[in-house]
Amino acid sequence: MPQNFDQLPEELQLATSAHVKYVQSLDTRKDEYDYWLTEHLRLNGLYWGLTSLHLLGRPDALPRAETIDFVLSCQHDSGGFGAAPGHDAHMLSTVSAVQILAMVDAFDELETRGKGKAQVGKYIASLQNPQTGTFAGDEWGEEDTRFLYGAFNALSLLGLLHLVDVEKAINHIAACANFDGGYGVSPGAESHAGQIFTCVAALTIAGRQDLVDKGRLGRWLSERQIAGGGLNGRPEKKEDVCYSWWVLSSLEMIGKTHWIDKDQLIAFILRCQDPERGGISDRPGDMVDVWHTVFGLAGLSLLQYPGLQPVDEVYCMPKSTTARVLGR
């Protein structure tokens, strides 16, 4: 892949300015019914959009002060964040809030104008099941390794991982492992790319990659790439831009990204973009959304597509952010 963007043939050009405009337009669609129907994902959406812009090298394309005001307006006294003002606190929106504040370097405002880091940490820690070490998404109790990863992600960014029983959580992840090196949604469940990402990333954050069978997992992950260059999430399933990210980032974490054909994956992701109106979809020709946009861009960044900012494969945020926050 040439280092200079202009030297690429047209079908391999990233429509950078269209993508920036697409993300910027997301919050101006208040006259569209769907805008209101997706309010329960607003904070997650902001994280997906802001990460996209940072990776595109346009971190200022959304106004910083308004971003911080909005995030803080979603916080509850418990320390947790809801998806939007008036929505209940939930693990996933709380993780997004922490990630957004980390990206715009505003943890100090969380202290002065919000409920403070310690309270956020307390909220997340309260969602751990003390018997099993797993985490629930909210007080209603649905458990999934997604929430365990979310908790580790946000707590480590806040420097508060010691608030939870890391060892119990790790034991739970180990119980989800399968003979093929992958991980399932719960003990006994078959391996699944999304769950592999959450489990391997949580183990990486906890410094316990020694538990991962890297050779076997790398092989399973590399076999997810199918004709056409995209990656699927399980054997004999269809390819998808978001699954491509779960698989690729997991390969990166265990140092095996070179076990797939990077150029073919780049070409697949680029075929999923809407070059005129911006945004990326699950497969070529489908409707775009900000979810597939961020995972498409993050994938391109990991694949060292020219002109993109480097992404952190564990946190799905710019490396510059995690380097600053985690002091590495």
Next chain:
Amino acid sequence: MADQGGSQHGIARTSRVRTEEQKKRDLERIKKYRELEDQVRSHVSRGDYSPSVFQLTSKLLRLNPEYYTIWNTIGWVIMLDGVLEYFSYRHYNTIFHQLLVIVVGHDPARPRVPDSWEECAPDASGVRKDNNIEAATAAAAAAEQQDLSTIKTELNFTIPLLLESPKCYWIWSYRLWILQQAIQRLRSPLARQIWEEELGLASKMLGKDRRNFHAWGYRRHVVAQLESATLQGSSMVEAEFAYTERMINTDLSNFSAWHSRSKLIPRLLEERGADDAARRAFLDEELNKIREALNVGPEDQSLWYYHQFLVLNLVYPDKHPAMTRGLTTQDRVAYLRREVDEIKDLLEDYTDVKLIYEGLFEYTLYLCQLEGRQPDTGERADLVAWLGKLKRLDPMRNGRWADLERELGLKEGGGEE
């Protein structure tokens, strides 16, 4: 994180330009929606969880079933004691029922969504009989009979909905709640019967979508309940194993079924009280079965994954003792050698299937590992040749082949490391 609401999967791209007419309609819908939302919020902010809030939340959820905060509001309504007193059990049930109808009721092909709250009331529905279990005069048996019929009606009602929306979390959650009621309200033989029928549903779902891992997880949950002492249950491992057999016979490529099989085997052999010879015979049968399958479909990853599972049992007996208990190292070497030879036979019919070469490559290395030696000259030549095939047949994974080549010192022309 796995799938999220709000993301688009498999919806064809269209020009996102709306006509004036569409814009106007959107604005009207937004106005209605936000007014309703304001009403619900003003009740909730006053701590008012009265029945009238139910109606408003139902309406709102009809417009937007993904609105998790509103579902939580309903949870609060149900948990508050005053409300539970106000509603009889049957009403309470009906509320869930109505919400369920609303959630899945957008499609005209689905059962009609009731227009009013009253329509959902037990008396008006015709099908649902009033269930007044508190009535002191009613005989206990009659009450149970009534509970049973209510529970059955509710369960039957959701089946077409589940077939239509197999991944809707709220339908599964509602069903589990009803099933829990069966355990609490019915004598255990009756409750057991209900749960047994539930297993039938899990099978039906998996018949429709054989790889749906939500449905496989649900099946594991139902089986665990049926095995529990609460339902006077006992182990179902034999029946579940037979189920994987049926699923595999229908579709050899169903990795979910092979996976489930791999998880059941240790318990199965334990409960059969299998001695070493029986375990060995079992391993023979599994190997025969998968070999036959590979003879027909050597391009199928699912089959190779299960074959790998069996081979790993031979290579790492400490980790997987179930089928290999009592086998000596020589026994295990003999088993593995036979597998390698059988796979070599596949090459007579299939010359361009990369998974065959990958299997030969991997298992030959295991053979050396088991015997605690390096590959001999003949094996080395084979490994080099197979790796060459892999590079040619599967260039997508050239990075992996190059790593193997380097790690094993197999570079052509290069000597022993």
